Amino acid sequence: MKQTDKHTDRQTGRQTNISIFIPHIGCPHKCSFCDQRTISGTQKPPRAEDISALLEEQAPHLSERGISAEIAFFGGSFTAIPREYMTELLEAASAAVKRFPCYSGIRCSTRPDCISEEVLDILKSYGMTAIELGAQSMSDEVLKANERGHSAEDVRKAAVLIRGSGIELGLQMMTGLYKDTVENCLYTADEFIKLSPKTVRVYPTVILKNTRLGKLFESGEYKSFSFDETVDLCAELLQKFERNDIRVIRLGLHASPDVERDKLGGVYHPALREIVESRIVLREMTERLKALPKGDYTIFTDKRNISRTIGQKRENIRRLFEFGYNIEVKERAGETLRVVPKEEI
Numbered sequence: 001m002k003q004t005d006k007h008t009d010r011q012t013g014r015q016t017n018i019s020i021f022i023p024h025i026g027c028p029h030k031c032s033f034c035d036q037r038t039i040s041g042t043q044k045p046p047r048a049e050d051i052s053a054l055l056e057e058q059a060p061h062l063s064e065r066g067i068s069a070e071i072a073f074f075g076g077s078f079t080a081i082p083r084e085y086m087t088e089l090l091e092a093a094s095a096a097v098k099r100f101p102c103y104s105g106i107r108c109s110t111r112p113d114c115i116s117e118e119v120l121d122i123l124k125s126y127g128m129t130a131i132e133l134g135a136q137s138m139s140d141e142v143l144k145a146n147e148r149g150h151s152a153e154d155v156r157k158a159a160v161l162i163r164g165s166g167i168e169l170g171l172q173m174m175t176g177l178y179k180d181t182v183e184n185c186l187y188t189a190d191e192f193i194k195l196s197p198k199t200v201r202v203y204p205t206v207i208l209k210n211t212r213l214g215k216l217f218e219s220g221e222y223k224s225f226s227f228d229e230t231v232d233l234c235a236e237l238l239q240k241f242e243r244n245d246i247r248v249i250r251l252g253l254h255a256s257p258d259v260e261r262d263k264l265g266g267v268y269h270p271a272l273r274e275i276v277e278s279r280i281v282l283r284e285m286t287e288r289l290k291a292l293p294k295g296d297y298t299i300f301t302d303k304r305n306i307s308r309t310i311g312q313k314r315e316n317i318r319r320l321f322e323f324g325y326n327i328e329v330k331e332r333a334g335e336t337l338r339v340v341p342k343e344e345i
């Protein structure tokens, strides 16, 4: 079924989402960056019976592999779609959760101004386990410039309501929007942390055709953050959230032929998270080496960290070489980053 997409989050191991994309339907806005048809790769909203069929078909495959899945309604603004349609979809999902033990819950994404106690009661009655708010920024200036149609205060209010309902809170942010700055993004992260979400998704802006951002980009009025600037920023965001026990369950848009076809600019890389994690390791290595004289060193690290330590296309080794440190990376179980001068080995 075209409306579905399945992925496993790296940090949750055998936990996956069966993502069901609900396109633009129900959304009264046209945010500067959004062309939901491109992002969700679909134009037709799925019917409840298609969802039931898909979940029934997927259940044996998930059970066989011992994978537990959440049924995730992503794409548009789930709580803003016509109420009857929303409850039909929830009915289908909740029936699957009751029938197949491999489905552990239901999650959805929506706008901060489409949350109320009334809607939360409905979601809860169908067993909704997590709601992700597309906050995008906590700067009112950025929200306004990108025609989001809601304020940072709306995000705060919705977050409080969701947490009060007992449903897990997730927050989504973007970087590099029109009129955005690195400082704004770091401020957004700090404001998110105050709202205590369980999870966060970070999406560097991808500029798509058929959007207002696309037009601003083509006219030269707007340019997003560079790739390198975004990697540095995301490294900082990732560390900030992790220090506060908030899981970053996604960094960067999923690889998709539709996005690749319609992309005009911005930051899009299928291995973005790996690159960002590698940048974090580079920072740590730089910090340790700074205290040591320039020269030849061996860095020991365990198997899990080898590729992050070396960096994509040996990026970290190359950068350290430019600073006068000639590094060899070797695998050693139990080590994270042990720096040893070559002559001591």
Ligand code: SF4
Binding pocket: 024, 027, 028, 029, 030, 031, 034, 035, 036, 075, 076, 077, 111, 134
């Ligand atoms: S609210 Fe969401 S679905 Fe609606 S235009 Fe904005 S990004 Fe797109």
